[in-house]
Amino acid sequence: MQQHYLREILLSPVYQAAVETPLQTMPKLSKRLGCQVELKREDHQPVYSFKLRGAFHKLHKVAAKATAAGTLDSTRVICASAGNHAQGVALSASKLGLHATIVMPITTPEIKVSAVRGFGGNVLLHGTAFDEANRHAIELAKNTGAIYIPPFDDVDVIAGQGTVAKELLTQNNQLSAVFIPVGGGGLLAGMAVYIKAVLPNVRVIGVEPDDAACLEAALKAGEPVTLDRVGLFADGVAVKRIGTENFKLAQLFCDEVVTVSSDEICAAIKDIFEDLRAVAEPAGALALAGLKKYAQQHSQTGDVTEQTQLAAVLSGANLNFDTLRYVSERCELGEKKEAVFAVTIPEEKGSFRRFCQTLGGRAITEFNYRYASDNKAHIFVGIKLRNGAQELAQVTQALTDAGYQFQDLSDDELAKLHVRHMVGGMPPRLVNEQVYQFNFPEYPGALMNFLNTLGEKWNITLFHYRNHGAATGDVMAGFEIAEPSEIEGHLEALGYPYQLVSGNSSYKTFLTAG
Incomplete structure (x- = not known):
């Protein structure tokens, strides 16, 4: 199995459509983490995502078979996607002379629909979610004879994604670990099988959102399982069930899985911008968020040093611009530079001033107040932290010593998403x-x-x-x-x-x- 994938990756024709993307050092983050951090820039692809690789590898085989049979002009392909896979299939089909229909949910932002049409795809809007669109695409394929192109659970798609690893190890063969984002698992599977064949000592680490960790759940169960629900912030990896073939390869070649919060993803988006002046989509920054978490944990044990070289894949940059509003609001929490609290204070003159004095001059980033009774009030307050967890401990101790009743809401998603805007x-x-x-x-x-x-x-x-x-x-x-x-x-x-x-x-x- 490994030899088959290795051959497919080495001989892949993806460069008829894709480009070799750069591996860039992140100097500011490297200095902060105390190790060398490098980013594989798959956002440089013509469709701003690695998905072009797998789509082209798959469609090239479809086109070759149709050409041999003399049916290229009448061959049609179909897929379902709300994002990067759609653009990869559309562009690949256009270059290969195939007719592509992309079924997209009617909720898909217009910028993505326009991009797919711009790459030559025929867009069909159906359903309010991916699952509905995907079922419709599969049904259309059966009824019309079109060839269904899966987004990740396919040996040819996996092999195309594996070309990322071929480039990466050519660009740096001294890596200690590679961090790869996981949605359906196609990128992880393709990269892992190649890395372990060429440099088996390099650790392969998959990264998932806390609220969409389908690979972690599958590894614990020993088989793919379907999550009840997934978070939607990193929509490019919001997958309920890992691909079957991808899971088999992950079991064999993935060393570890790291999960991260939405706030940690936001912090990674900010790091990418500050170091490289690039704007990643949430799924695109996922792997870097996992790298940061891993480096911080292992630097304490001495396993990550200044000589350690770590790489993460920036998998895409198809960002809905409005998402930046959320990112800017949450990145400080993800960097542990801000904490939010619910605090009960006395309902009396001078109470707010005394509360601020208790904080020892620290900056308040947010303050929401609501009268609760004649003798108390509840406040929602954000506090600027300069020294992360250590300073957070100092703040909680100061509030305790002053006799305040309080809750640390920094990890409370409902509080950060809704309640902070509704106090009162x-x-x-x-x-x-x-x-x-x-x-x-x-x-x-x-x-x-x-x-x-x-x-x-x-x-x-x-x-x-x-x-x-x-x-x-x-x-x-x-x-x-x-x-x-x-x-x-x-x-x-x-x-x-x-x-x-x-x-x-x-x-x-x-x-x-x-």
């Missing part, structure tokens, strides 16, 4: 309220569908919506009901992914009466 939104009376968090599709009529299904059956007591440029937004909604069982059957029928968050401590502190 308490009802004027006690209500029986159940609160849910939804993934809300961005398409015309979605809100009316929600309101028509639920709005006239129950009193909506709270509703907060925020979108960061993705195909799916995030909604927090409250309903005046005593028990979740009263509504959850209807929520299932609605079809939007959801979870009950009524027990969340930040919600209880800032958004409930009494």
